[in-house]
Amino acid sequence: MEWMMAVAVGVLFTVGVYLILSKTLLRIVLGTSLLTHGVHLLLLTMAGLKKGAAPVLGGKADAYVDPLPQALILTSIVISFGVTAFFFVLAYRAYQAHGTDEMDNVREEEQ
Amino acid sequence: MNNLLVMPILIPLCTAVILMFLKEKVLLQRWISVFSGILNLVLACVLVTRIHKEGIQTLQMGGWTPPYGIVFVGDMFAALLVLTASAVSLGILLYSFTSIGAERERFYYYTFFHFLLVGVYGSFLTGDIFNLFVFFEVMLISSYALISLGGTKLQLRETSKYLLINIVSSTLFVAAVAYLYAAAGTLNMAHLSERIAEAGQGGVLNVIAVLFLIVFALKAGLFLFFWLPGSYGAPPAAVRALFGALLTKVGLYAIIRTFTLIFAGDPDFTNGWIAWMAAATMILGALGAVAYNDIPRILNYNVIVSVGFVAFGLSAGTPDALDGAVFYLLHDMLGKALMFILGGLIIAAAGTDRLERMGGLIQRYPLLGWSFFALALALAGIPPFSGFPGKVLIIRGGLDAGMLAFSLIGLGSSLLVLYSLIKVFRLAFWGNTPDTEQPKVNLKSGTAVAAGLLVLVILMGLGAEWVNPYISQAGDVLGSPGLYIEAVLKE
Incomplete structure (x- = not known):
C-alpha cells in the first residue's frame, strides 16, 4: 500500500513543480495547490x-491508528485553503492591474 | 505551569479581533493598538524577570503532560526576543501613525499588524515543531496581507513572488515535519532532542536536518535570499521596518532553536553547512549593499548581511559565540527597525528614493541626519552602540573555534556595511540641495520615534554589562540542550 502512496505523492509533486515553473499565474496557483496536496x-x-481501529475511547480493539497525523493534515489543509484563496484573489488583482497574467510580461513593465 | 506565557499571544490576538469591528474609527484603533502594545511590553518585562529568577517556564496546553499535547516554553532566549519584539513593534506602530496613510489605516492595517505579532510571539514561545509551523503560517498570512495592502502594481507583482516562495518553503516545512515524525515519532521539541540524541544523529536524520535548514534559510534570508531585496522594497516604510526587524529574525530564531536543540548531535556536519551559508550570505549581502544607489535596496541588503553574521555566530558554537549571536540578534531587531524608519523618513524628506537626486538634507533635518550617522556606526559595531558587544563576542567565539577566515569575512562585511550606510549619509545629507522642488513634510513625530529607538540602541550598548547576565542565561540553554529538555519533560 505504501508504494502506491509514494507514487501518488511523487506524481503530485512532479505535476505541482511543473505547473509552478510555467508562466501564467493561474497555473502557478494550481501548482502550489497540488504541491500542498502531495505533502498532505x-x-x-x-x-x-x-x-488498527479508529482511536475512539470505549472501542475494543487490539491496535489503534495514530490520530496525530490526521490532526496535522487537517490543520495544514485549512491553512493551504486560506492561502490558496488569497493567492487566487491576488492573481486576479494582478491580472486587473497589469492586464495580463503572464509573469514575463509583468516583469517587463518595471520602470 | 505558568499562564503568563500565553499572554503575549493572547493580547495581540484579542486586539486584532476587536480592531476588525472598528473599521472606520481610526483614532480609536490607534489608541487600542498603543494600549495593547504597552501592555505586551510590560508583560514581556515581567516574563523576563520571572525567567531570570526561576528558570525556564512551561505551560502545558489543556493540561496534557509532554510529550503529549502542545507545550509552550519560555526560556530566556525566547523571552528576550519577545521583549525586544514588543519594544520594536511599539516603535513601528507609533511611526505608522504618521506614515502609513489613512487609506491603509481604514483597511485593517492595524488588524494585520497585530495578527503578525501573534505569529511572531507564538513562534518564539512554542515548544512543538508543528505548532511552530502553524505560527509561521499565522505570521506569513498576515505578512501577505500587509505586503499587498494598497495594491500598487509593484506591490502586486512582488507579493506574487513572495507568496510563491513562502508557499513552497511551507510545503517543504510540512514534508520535513512528516519525515521527522516518521523517524522520531514525536513532535515535541524537547522530546525530539532526547530521542535523536539516543538514536544518534546521522544518515537520514542529517538529511531531515538539511531539509529544515533549507526551509528556515528561505524564511530567514540565509543564503537563499534572492526574493528578499525585491519583496521588502515593495510595501511602505513602516511595513518594511516590521518585516526587516521581525520576519527574518523569526527564521533565524527557528534555525538557532532547531540546530542547538533538536539536531545538536552532529555539529561538524550541520555547523559546517551553516558556516558556509553564513559566509556566502555576508559576502553577497555586503556586495549588494555597496552596489545599489536606491535606499530601499541598500537597506534590504543590510538585513541580509546581519542574518549571515548571526548564523556565523551559531555555527561557531562556542559559549561566547552563542551569547554573541543572542546579543547581536536582539541588537539587530532594534537596529533594523530604526534603519528602515530612518530610511522611510529620508525618502519622505527628499521625495525620492534615488540617492543621486538627494542632497543637503542636513540643513533642514539635522536630528534625522545625525541619528542616521549614529545608526551607521551602531550597525557597523562601533562602541558605545549595541552592535559592538555582540560583534566582539561572535568574533571571539569564531576565533576560539579556529574559524579565522570566516571571522575575517564577518569583519570585512561590517566595513562594507559601514561604507554603504555612510554613502547614504554622504549623498543624502551632505552636498547641495537639488534644484527640484523639495517636498514640505513634517517629520517631527517620526524622528521622535527614531530617536527613542536610538536611545534604546545606545542604552543596550552602554549597559551591556547589565544586560549580559540575561544574555548568558539565554546562551547557556542554547549551549546545553539538557536544561531545556529537563524543564519541559521533568514532570
Whole structure:
C-alpha cells in the first residue's frame, strides 16, 4: 500500500513543480495547490497507514491508528485553503492591474 | 505551569479581533493598538524577570503532560526576543501613525499588524515543531496581507513572488515535519532532542536536518535570499521596518532553536553547512549593499548581511559565540527597525528614493541626519552602540573555534556595511540641495520615534554589562540542550 502512496505523492509533486515553473499565474496557483496536496499525502503515509481501529475511547480493539497525523493534515489543509484563496484573489488583482497574467510580461513593465 | 506565557499571544490576538469591528474609527484603533502594545511590553518585562529568577517556564496546553499535547516554553532566549519584539513593534506602530496613510489605516492595517505579532510571539514561545509551523503560517498570512495592502502594481507583482516562495518553503516545512515524525515519532521539541540524541544523529536524520535548514534559510534570508531585496522594497516604510526587524529574525530564531536543540548531535556536519551559508550570505549581502544607489535596496541588503553574521555566530558554537549571536540578534531587531524608519523618513524628506537626486538634507533635518550617522556606526559595531558587544563576542567565539577566515569575512562585511550606510549619509545629507522642488513634510513625530529607538540602541550598548547576565542565561540553554529538555519533560 505504501508504494502506491509514494507514487501518488511523487506524481503530485512532479505535476505541482511543473505547473509552478510555467508562466501564467493561474497555473502557478494550481501548482502550489497540488504541491500542498502531495505533502498532505506524504504526511499521512510517513506516519504509517491504517493498521488498527479508529482511536475512539470505549472501542475494543487490539491496535489503534495514530490520530496525530490526521490532526496535522487537517490543520495544514485549512491553512493551504486560506492561502490558496488569497493567492487566487491576488492573481486576479494582478491580472486587473497589469492586464495580463503572464509573469514575463509583468516583469517587463518595471520602470 | 505558568499562564503568563500565553499572554503575549493572547493580547495581540484579542486586539486584532476587536480592531476588525472598528473599521472606520481610526483614532480609536490607534489608541487600542498603543494600549495593547504597552501592555505586551510590560508583560514581556515581567516574563523576563520571572525567567531570570526561576528558570525556564512551561505551560502545558489543556493540561496534557509532554510529550503529549502542545507545550509552550519560555526560556530566556525566547523571552528576550519577545521583549525586544514588543519594544520594536511599539516603535513601528507609533511611526505608522504618521506614515502609513489613512487609506491603509481604514483597511485593517492595524488588524494585520497585530495578527503578525501573534505569529511572531507564538513562534518564539512554542515548544512543538508543528505548532511552530502553524505560527509561521499565522505570521506569513498576515505578512501577505500587509505586503499587498494598497495594491500598487509593484506591490502586486512582488507579493506574487513572495507568496510563491513562502508557499513552497511551507510545503517543504510540512514534508520535513512528516519525515521527522516518521523517524522520531514525536513532535515535541524537547522530546525530539532526547530521542535523536539516543538514536544518534546521522544518515537520514542529517538529511531531515538539511531539509529544515533549507526551509528556515528561505524564511530567514540565509543564503537563499534572492526574493528578499525585491519583496521588502515593495510595501511602505513602516511595513518594511516590521518585516526587516521581525520576519527574518523569526527564521533565524527557528534555525538557532532547531540546530542547538533538536539536531545538536552532529555539529561538524550541520555547523559546517551553516558556516558556509553564513559566509556566502555576508559576502553577497555586503556586495549588494555597496552596489545599489536606491535606499530601499541598500537597506534590504543590510538585513541580509546581519542574518549571515548571526548564523556565523551559531555555527561557531562556542559559549561566547552563542551569547554573541543572542546579543547581536536582539541588537539587530532594534537596529533594523530604526534603519528602515530612518530610511522611510529620508525618502519622505527628499521625495525620492534615488540617492543621486538627494542632497543637503542636513540643513533642514539635522536630528534625522545625525541619528542616521549614529545608526551607521551602531550597525557597523562601533562602541558605545549595541552592535559592538555582540560583534566582539561572535568574533571571539569564531576565533576560539579556529574559524579565522570566516571571522575575517564577518569583519570585512561590517566595513562594507559601514561604507554603504555612510554613502547614504554622504549623498543624502551632505552636498547641495537639488534644484527640484523639495517636498514640505513634517517629520517631527517620526524622528521622535527614531530617536527613542536610538536611545534604546545606545542604552543596550552602554549597559551591556547589565544586560549580559540575561544574555548568558539565554546562551547557556542554547549551549546545553539538557536544561531545556529537563524543564519541559521533568514532570
